[in-house]
Structure formats: structure tokens, C-alpha cells
Amino acid sequence: MAHRVLIPTPLRPYTGQKDAVEVDGGTVGEALASLTTNYKDLRKHLYADDGKLRHFVNIYVNDDDIRYLERDATKLKDGDVISIVPSVAGGAPGPALGEAQSAESKGTELNKAEFERYSRHLILPEVALEGQKKLKAGSVLCIGAGGLGSPAALYLAAAGVGRIGIVDFDAVDASNLQRQILHSTPDVGRPKLQSAKDRLEALNPEIKIETFEARLTSANALELFRGYDVILDGTDNFATRYLVNDACVLLGIPNAYGSIFRFEGQASVFATKDGPCYRCLYPEPPPPGLVPSCAEGGVLGVLPGVIGTIQATESIKLILGAGSTLVGRLLLYDAWGMRFRELKLRRDPACPVCGDHPTIKQLIDYEEFCGVKPAPAGSATVPETTVEELKARIDAKAPIFILDVREPHEYQVARIAGSTLIPLGQLDSRYGELPPASAGREIIVHCKSGVRSAKAVNLLKEHGIEAKNLKGGILAWIDKIDPSQPKY
Amino acid sequence: MSTDRARVDVDPSVTTLQATPRITTLTKDALQTIRDHGAESFPYECCGALIEVDGVVVEAFRMENTTLGGAARRFRIGPDGYRLADKRARERGGALVGFYHSHPNEPARPSTYDLEHAWPNLTYVIISVRAGTPADITVWHLRDDRSGFDEGELKWPIGS
Numbered sequence: 001m002a003h004r005v006l007i008p009t010p011l012r013p014y015t016g017q018k019d020a021v022e023v024d025g026g027t028v029g030e031a032l033a034s035l036t037t038n039y040k041d042l043r044k045h046l047y048a049d050d051g052k053l054r055h056f057v058n059i060y061v062n063d064d065d066i067r068y069l070e071r072d073a074t075k076l077k078d079g080d081v082i083s084i085v086p087s088v089a090g091g092a093p094g095p096a097l098g099e100a101q102s103a104e105s106k107g108t109e110l111n112k113a114e115f116e117r118y119s120r121h122l123i124l125p126e127v128a129l130e131g132q133k134k135l136k137a138g139s140v141l142c143i144g145a146g147g148l149g150s151p152a153a154l155y156l157a158a159a160g161v162g163r164i165g166i167v168d169f170d171a172v173d174a175s176n177l178q179r180q181i182l183h184s185t186p187d188v189g190r191p192k193l194q195s196a197k198d199r200l201e202a203l204n205p206e207i208k209i210e211t212f213e214a215r216l217t218s219a220n221a222l223e224l225f226r227g228y229d230v231i232l233d234g235t236d237n238f239a240t241r242y243l244v245n246d247a248c249v250l251l252g253i254p255n256a257y258g259s260i261f262r263f264e265g266q267a268s269v270f271a272t273k274d275g276p277c278y279r280c281l282y283p284e285p286p287p288p289g290l291v292p293s294c295a296e297g298g299v300l301g302v303l304p305g306v307i308g309t310i311q312a313t314e315s316i317k318l319i320l321g322a323g324s325t326l327v328g329r330l331l332l333y334d335a336w337g338m339r340f341r342e343l344k345l346r347r348d349p350a351c352p353v354c355g356d357h358p359t360i361k362q363l364i365d366y367e368e369f370c371g372v373k374p375a376p377a378g379s380a381t382v383p384e385t386t387v388e389e390l391k392a393r394i395d396a397k398a399p400i401f402i403l404d405v406r407e408p409h410e411y412q413v414a415r416i417a418g419s420t421l422i423p424l425g426q427l428d429s430r431y432g433e434l435p436p437a438s439a440g441r442e443i444i445v446h447c448k449s450g451v452r453s454a455k456a457v458n459l460l461k462e463h464g465i466e467a468k469n470l471k472g473g474i475l476a477w478i479d480k481i482d483p484s485q486p487k488y
Numbered sequence: 489m490s491t492d493r494a495r496v497d498v499d500p501s502v503t504t505l506q507a508t509p510r511i512t513t514l515t516k517d518a519l520q521t522i523r524d525h526g527a528e529s530f531p532y533e534c535c536g537a538l539i540e541v542d543g544v545v546v547e548a549f550r551m552e553n554t555t556l557g558g559a560a561r562r563f564r565i566g567p568d569g570y571r572l573a574d575k576r577a578r579e580r581g582g583a584l585v586g587f588y589h590s591h592p593n594e595p596a597r598p599s600t601y602d603l604e605h606a607w608p609n610l611t612y613v614i615i616s617v618r619a620g621t622p623a624d625i626t627v628w629h630l631r632d633d634r635s636g637f638d639e640g641e642l643k644w645p646i647g648s
Contacts (some may be wrong), residue, residue, distance in 0.1 A: 011607075041632075058566075087565065092562075
């Protein structure tokens, strides 16, 4: 099969000044081999000494960069046009971000204990001593020591990543232990950072654990991230996820991304050179409250074990600079159906942060961006009542109607006596079951923590029904009124 | 024109002054654009394309620095940028002959990073910007065997 290859100006002296030449081959790799056989002087400008395409050489088939197709193995059809398009790069002397650490790996040596510890890596030709030294000289910052951060940090520590940072501000709660395997039963109530540090240092005393007890914000993110080779995003909310993404893009540090919801997880690698970022995939956050958190929606405990371990795998390959990472691919995992799927991603040239003409050049207010900023005083909020007020009214046998908008399986775990269950998703068709206003009973709506019930109050208002939201939901009820019931 | 002979972090074999240097001629406007762009972008690197018509670089076409490696020491013009510059040159009835970039607080000499990323047959103009003020400006061409750069000579018309 013959194909046309378009030659850019700087390479035309090697093709007799022709701007297009004909080549043969069924794949891009074969076509380029045919090209460099016919025009031998092209080879050293297209390929580095290790036989790989120089990374400032971009090969397009028609309008698609082969990095997002099958690379060298991309099949060619009749009439496909291959273009060689230069990227132009350069800069001042000295290392740029991220290069300083890898340069240090040259001076890194392993001690006797490390040779024994990492033996199974050292006998892998793909890792070997050079790779293990890179890991020792490498660094990963884990955002969160929760469901994803736990397995990720454990495997990174075990693998010998020399410097592991953890950002978290939470204390260990009993409900964390179902999945956050860095923490154990005696750790309940301790800061997560302390139990994480103890556990990781016990696993591998050869590495350095750095802890940052802070909520990640636009004010501290760049300072915290600087100097790490990889950022591992184990956050549980959209505002922080966009913050991590943007900070990674601005600093040029890859983001080993993972997220989980109920039985499903996803993973990718964002913010690499030429690769897509989280905003290329999701330009806008979902409306606040649409996607419940793990605390609201639940999560299968072993799910973050799979996704966090994938994030650790990607971090290790990024440090080694080897293997095929998830750059340009979104891996989807369904634990319930036990299926992995993959979506192709590409950098969006119009992306506001990593596109060709970025409009976001510094970190912004991510809570505002995600619409989760607390409503300013004076704005419309839903009418609320507290658990103490509710208890007093129940005791006084006041005319009230308690509406529970949670799901039936939640109702089975804990409930407020006398409440009526109508799940939020059914409320729009079942509001007729509520007592009419003429009955004179005040409607009080609750859910687990107050998010869904606030939506229910607004929904009822649209139907002309006045109701009050129970602040803090059943969790507050259990905390303050009825500790005999289990929290979930 | 004074030339900064300091060789910071550059392998001496990388650069050579040829006995008969290649001459690149710029218009005053193009030169001024490069100086202004370097000063405005300080402490970050600026970059742009050089568009030649009838043997003279008539336009320094400002481009976005899309590096992900930290713009204080790196610049990058991606494939989309390259195509844009090529289009611009054709629209002006000229040719895309090379690129310029700045070295904030560093000499106007190619770094080893510049060498690793250079294309043959292009003109590379480097401007040193010191504390925000444009300083020396130089021009370079990659040797065909990629072993280093040869320094060329920059000229611009007096007056005009």
C-alpha cells in the first residue's frame, strides 16, 4: 500500500526539497521504516539513539496524533496521509521541574538491606538496579490517606519509593476501617497521618515519610506539590480533584488519578507532557450534590484497594520512565460485574488549563467553581430545624410528619421512630402521600447527613408544600439523641 | 553588539563560531518584538516564530509557551502551534524559517536542552533577558550531525 508522507520544512533538505513523498507499509511503523530507508539522512532527526521517535517529533495520520491511536502499530488505509509535525522546544541551562530528582538518581546507591528487600525487583530486567535506584530517588505525594491513599501508599512504600508525602487532616473513624487499610482498630480517633506514618515506617524503614496536616487549598497546593515526581490523587470531592489537576498541569507534575463510587472505579494519568488532563475529560464539575460522596452513597470496601493499587502501579512506571501508562486512557472498573473497560482520551486543544491557549494560569477558587461554597448570608436557603428541636416536639406530641428520603437499605440500619420512608428518587411521583396542609402537621425531612433532604425540601416547595430540613440528618440524631442506633 | 561569552552549564563542544557565519537579517520591527516579548514574559521564557520574506525576517510571530516543564527554564511550541506558524508564514507569502526564545537571567547561548530538542535547517534566535531587561541577542543553527550548534550573525538595518 502506498501512502503520502508530508515533510515539514526543516526536513526537506533530506528529501531533495520535496514536501511530500510516497512510502509503503501497512502500519505507521512500516511506513516510517520505508521512509527512512529511502531517505537515510532523516533517521537521526526522527529517531533518538535508542531507536524511539524523538519526543518532539509528532506523527499524525490524517488529523490524529498516533500517540492517541496505536502508535507505531496504527494501521493505515488506502488514502491515509501521514504528516510529520515538529514540536519546538528548548530552554535555559539547568534542570526544569521534575528533572532535578531524576538527575540525583545517578548518585543514589542501595545498601545491603535494600539489596535483600528489593531482590524481586532487581531480578526483573525491566526494573533492575538502575530502576530501583530511580525508585529510591523518586517521590510521590499522596493526597489523602483514605480509601485510595491507603493501598497506594503501602505499595509505594513496599516498592521502595524513597520519599512519600501524605496530605490529610482527618482522624481515623470506625467507618474508615472497612477499606482504609493503613489504619487499624486501635488507631480510631488518632490523626490519620500518625497511623499512616507508623504503618509505613514499620513496613519500610529505608524510606522517608513526610506528612502534611492540612486541608489542600489553592494557597498551599503549589508549595506542597513542588519537588515531587508524581502526585497521587486520592481525594473524595470534585473541588479538590480540580485543584489537584490544575496544580499538576501548572507545575508539570503527572497526576496518578483514581476515583471510586459504590462499585465502580476509574483511573488514569493526567497532566503529562502532551497528555490530557482531568479537565479535558470533565470540563465542568457535576452540579453539587448530584454525585454522592462515599459517605452518602456507600462504597464496596475492596474497590479502592483495586483502584489505589492501579494508581501506585502508574506512579511506579512514571518514576521508572518505562512501561505503558494510562496517559490518554481512562480505565473503568466495575467490581460488581467484574469488568474492566477502557476509553481513549486526548488532550483538548481548547482546554482552559492544558490547551493551546490556556486561560487558567494560576489556581482559582475551586469551591466556587464546583458550586459548593456555603451560601452567603441572606441568600435563599432551605428552612431548617435541629435534632434537639425535633426531639422536643416529638416528646411534646406536637403535630409533625417526619419524612425520611433515604433508601430502604439505609432505613434498615437506623431510623427515627414514626418516620415515613419515601426515597428522594420517588418523591416527585409520591408527594401526594404527604399529609395535606389542612391537616396542620409540619413536615420535617431528613436523610443521612442533610444533603438529599435539602433537595427534597426544595422539590416539595415546587409543589407548594412547605417543609423543614433536619440539620445533620440521622447522623446528628444518633450523635445527639439516640446513640443506641448504629451509624453507617 | 556585545556578545556574552560566559558559558554556563553548556558543553564547550556544543557551540562554535564559524569562520564565515551564516547571516540572518531582521527588520527593526521583528527585533523590537523579540526584545519586548522577552521583557514582558520575564521571569518566564517567551517564544515565537520567525517569518522570512525575500531573505529578511519580517515578522517575529509571538506564540504561547505551552511547556509543562516550568516556563522559567523551558519553552515549547506544540504541533498545533507549529502548524499555526506555518500557516501564518504562508499567508504572508513567506516561509517559516525558525524560532526565537528567551533565556531569563541566563546567557544568550544554547543549552544542552536546546541541542537535544533542535531541528536542523531552522534558525534559532536566543535573547538573554536580565532582571527583566533585554540583553544580548544571538542566532544559531544546528549542525547536520546534531553534534552542536554553529553561531550565525544577526543583522538589522540601521535606521528604518
